[in-house]
Amino acid sequence: MVTAPSYRFDLQIEEDLIEEVARMVGYNQLPQTPxxxxxxxxxxxxxQRSEYALRRAVxxxxxxxxxxxxxxxxxxxxxxxxxxNPIKLLNPIASQMSVMRxxxxxxxxxxxxxNQDRKTGRVRVFEIGRVFLxxxxxxxSDTTVQGFDQPMRLxxxxxxxxxxxxxxxxxxxxxxxxxxxxxxxxLAPAEPTFVPAQHPAMHPGRCAQIMVDNCAVGFIGELHPQxxxxxxxxxxxxxxxxxxxxxxxxxxPSFKSVSKFQAVERDIAVLVAEQVxxxxxxxxxxxxxxxxxxxxxxxxxIYRPQSSNDKSMAVRLTLNAQEQALxxxxxxxxxxxxxxxxxxKLGARQRA
Numbered sequence: 295m296v297t298a299p300s301y302r303f304d305l306q307i308e309e310d311l312i313e314e315v316a317r318m319v320g321y322n323q324l325p326q327t328p329x330x331x332x333x334x335x336x337x338x339x340x341x342q343r344s345e346y347a348l349r350r351a352v353x354x355x356x357x358x359x360x361x362x363x364x365x366x367x368x369x370x371x372x373x374x375x376x377x378x379n380p381i382k383l384l385n386p387i388a389s390q391m392s393v394m395r396x397x398x399x400x401x402x403x404x405x406x407x408x409n410q411d412r413k414t415g416r417v418r419v420f421e422i423g424r425v426f427l428x429x430x431x432x433x434x435s436d437t438t439v440q441g442f443d444q445p446m447r448l449x450x451x452x453x454x455x456x457x458x459x460x461x462x463x464x465x466x467x468x469x470x471x472x473x474x475x476x477x478x479x480x481l482a483p484a485e486p487t488f489v490p491a492q493h494p495a496m497h498p499g500r501c502a503q504i505m506v507d508n509c510a511v512g513f514i515g516e517l518h519p520q521x522x523x524x525x526x527x528x529x530x531x532x533x534x535x536x537x538x539x540x541x542x543x544x545x546x547p548s549f550k551s552v553s554k555f556q557a558v559e560r561d562i563a564v565l566v567a568e569q570v571x572x573x574x575x576x577x578x579x580x581x582x583x584x585x586x587x588x589x590x591x592x593x594x595x596i597y598r599p600q601s602s603n604d605k606s607m608a609v610r611l612t613l614n615a616q617e618q619a620l621x622x623x624x625x626x627x628x629x630x631x632x633x634x635x636x637x638x639k640l641g642a643r644q645r646a
Contacts (some may be wrong), residue, residue, distance in 0.1 A: 343542045357420040362401035365391035370400030376494035394426035398449030416454030446538035453531035473532045512536030557614035564642040565604045582635040584628040587613045
């Protein structure tokens with residue numbers, strides 16, 4: 295009977311062999327000291343929102359994200375951005391992609407046209423991307439190029455029905471105020487104001503500049519009828535473009551205790567000139583010296599008498615004190631102070 299030979303492998307020989315191989319390839323000189331650099335997580339402060347969180351917030355409002363080329367048609371820059379001297383590429387990948395964009399609106403309109411050609415009636419899209427502007431004050435660094443500014447912006451477009459099809463309500467086309475409400479939601483707790491303005495891509499009478507803390511951060515408006523016809527769009531979309539920093543940096547809400555005393559409401563109606571805006575009225579009301587008892591002010595009616603060029607604006611005031619219940623004298627004094635301030639600043643007259 296022949297049996298297979300048995301081999302006895304010494305463990306020490308195996309360890310020596312492994313050590314020799316490791317020495318030959320240089321793996322036996324691993325450092326024994328820990329790294330000296332601190333290892334800490336990069337957490338954003340509470341007052342800053344990440345781009346990822348912003349994308350989720352915009353998507354929650356019903357918009358879908360698009361990603362487009364930064365190279366665009368030179369025609370878009372002239373017509374939609376009012377930029378006659380765009381940054382041109384030395385070696386464009388295509389003739390229709392010869393310049394760097396200074397606005398996101400052209401790319402979004404192209405997305406709408408693509409959807410329109412495929413019979414999509416309701417479109418909600420947005421893009422977070424970089425634009426490229428000439429700026430002699432920019433110097434070269436690891437992240438910048440001398441003479442060129444590259445800010446990040448959020449652009450959006452809405453067209454078609456304001457809501458998805460529902461049996462319980464009639465279809466209504468999206469309008470300026472729908473998109474304005476979306477921007478107010480994204481910018482909260484900041485309270486933006488919308489000032490009538492002009493933009494090359496937008497309807498002259500349906501365009502506003504977005505102001506946050508008295509700083510211009512973007513534009514919102516309906517597409518200009520000329521460009522709607524030029525780009526063969528069936529419906530005029532509502533578009534907006536806003537600096538990303540205005541959306542990612544926001545104030546942290548602070549705690550304020552709720553009064554234990556019952557609030558009171560008083561309605562006032564004042565006649566003001568036609569050019570007085572809602573923002574003007576609110577600014578004067580909140581600046582009135584009422585010893586901190588004003589909690590809210592809401593315009594609930596606007597009436598234009600036929601016999602006058604003025605308009606009547608009715609405001610509901612909510613008054614409350616933190617430490618005690620308001621007396622009738624205190625209430626009447628606060629209302630009188632507000633009316634006096636409106637008279638002095640806006641030339642308002644109280645309606646009986």
